Amino acid sequence: MKDEKTNDICYGRNxxxxxxxxxxDRCHKILISESINKRLADEIYDKARRLSVPVSRVKQQALDRITDGASHQGVLAYTVKGKLGDLSQLLDKIFQAKDNALVIIADKIKDPHNLGAIIRSAEVFGALGVIFPKRNSAYPNSTVHKTSAGASLRIMTIAVSNLAKSIKELQEKGVWVVGLDHRAHRFIWDEPSLGGKLALVVGSEEAGISPIVAKTCDDIRSIPMLGKTGSLNASVAASIGMYEWLRCCNKGKSQKSR
Structure with missing residues (x-):
């Protein structure tokens, strides 16, 4: 039986x-499979011992059962749910940023795999945080931790009651808010470019960005597509938008250095 102190799990090597x-401090106990390779087992034992986190060896089937057959790679941690970040903390980080700052707004992304993939890309491209609504959205959980390869534990994640209100607070801090919508006539590389202090909004595959959020955005851009599928996976679209932001930021630096 899972200890009442714990209310979440985190699994997978990374x-x-x-x-x-x-x-x-969020890690209560670690379980590792008896069949896990020795190098990984030693690495986990060494880290856990220094942090006074108990480690138990269990049969592979036990981890399969706890994770519902997910790809746990032979290691699982019982965790206390971490406190999500606060929007005011993110606004402070944006204020402290000199020229460029990226924030991702996930509008009703209900699939934890998609949210995890978005968070992974956000951390890779240097975003300061990921904002999502408290209702009708996936939350950082074991699936998100695994899909994001642990990035959800490194980047600030913020749940807000009202996305439109939060967008206005970002705009008041000088953040340009751009939504991604495949129906938009302007492309992500059109002027003005996506560099600087930017909040990139991505909606769900089913409904896209909600109308009230789209209305609050400063601009709506699309990613050109030549095929007939009609739309990109939300996490893929978000990643392309993030890359365009990073490219524009670096382009500005290279021009200044000439």
């Missing part, structure tokens, strides 16, 4: 190692 590196 997510568990990241948990021990960046949020060890």
């Amino acid at each position: 997510p568990v190692l990241t948990l021990l590196d960046v949020a060890p």
Whole structure:
């Protein structure tokens, strides 16, 4: 039986190692499979021992059962749910940023795999945080931790009651808010470019960006598509938008250095 102190799990090699590196206070206990390779087992034992986190060896089937057959890679941690970030903290980070700052707004992304993939890309491209609504959205959980390869434990994640209101607060801090919609006539590379302080909004595959959120955005852009599928996966679209932001930021730097 899971200890009442714990109310979440984190599984997979990278997510568990990241948990021990960046949020060890959230880790209550670690289970590793008897069949796990010795190098990984030793690495986990060494980290856990230094942090006084108990480790138990269990049969592979036990981890299969706990994770519902997910790809746990032979390691699982029982965790205390971490406190989500606060919008005011994110606004402070944006204020402290000199020229460029990226924020991702996930509008009703209900699939935790998609949210995890978005968070993974956000951390890779240097975003300061990921904002999502408290209702009708996936939350950072074991699936998100695994899909994001542990990035959800390193980047600020913020749940808000009203996305439109939060967007207005970002705009008041000088953040340009751009939504991604495949129906938009303007492309992501059109002027003005996506560099600087930017909040990129991505909606769900089913409904896209909600009308009230789209109305609050400063601009709506699309990603050109030549095929007949009609739309991109939300996490893929978000990644392309993030890359365009990073490209524009670096382009500006290269021009200044000439």
